[in-house]
Amino acid sequence: MKNYLWNMFANIKNGQLAKRSFIYQKRKNICEAFLKVMWDEGFILGYSIDSINTNQIKIFLKYKNGKPVINNIKTLSKPSKRIYWSINQIWKIDSSKVFIIFSTNHGLKSIIDCKRLKIGGEPFIIIN
Structure with missing residues (x-):
């Protein structure tokens, strides 16, 4: 998938x-x-x-x-090695420097939405 x-x-x-x-x-x-x-x-x-x-x-x-708006797309969680971050780990990340898309139980959310809704999840990609 x-x-x-x-x-x-x-x-x-x-x-x-x-x-x-x-x-x-x-x-x-x-x-x-x-x-x-x-x-x-x-x-x-x-x-x-x-x-x-x-x-x-x-x-x-x-x-x-x-110049392209997306300089770099990097995958974090892979099918062979899944990682999950709690809301405490997400709060430690500076959301003004990086953009991360998470898969949560509320669907796909950005790092800003995860902080606002206070939910963790599986980080898929980082966009710089």
Whole structure:
């Protein structure tokens, strides 16, 4: 299941290195949930379901002054080694320097939402 996520993160990273305005990704619910969080936080311009092939998502990449908004995407929790952070561990992280997306029992949440709702979870990715 998670291979779709790792492929999507690699496609986004490679698309921004190649200065593409958009990329295509296979449509999965978990990928759409991650794209919604990334769009809410301003890391991508948006995404839409392709009108010709409804099994693909068109992701619009965002640039600022010719440079990609996403400098680095790093995965934390992997299928072979899962990690979970409590709310106490999350509070120790400076959320102004890094952006982390967590999988919680309330769905996918950003680090800011986890602090506001006082919930922990599994950290998936760090975006710089």
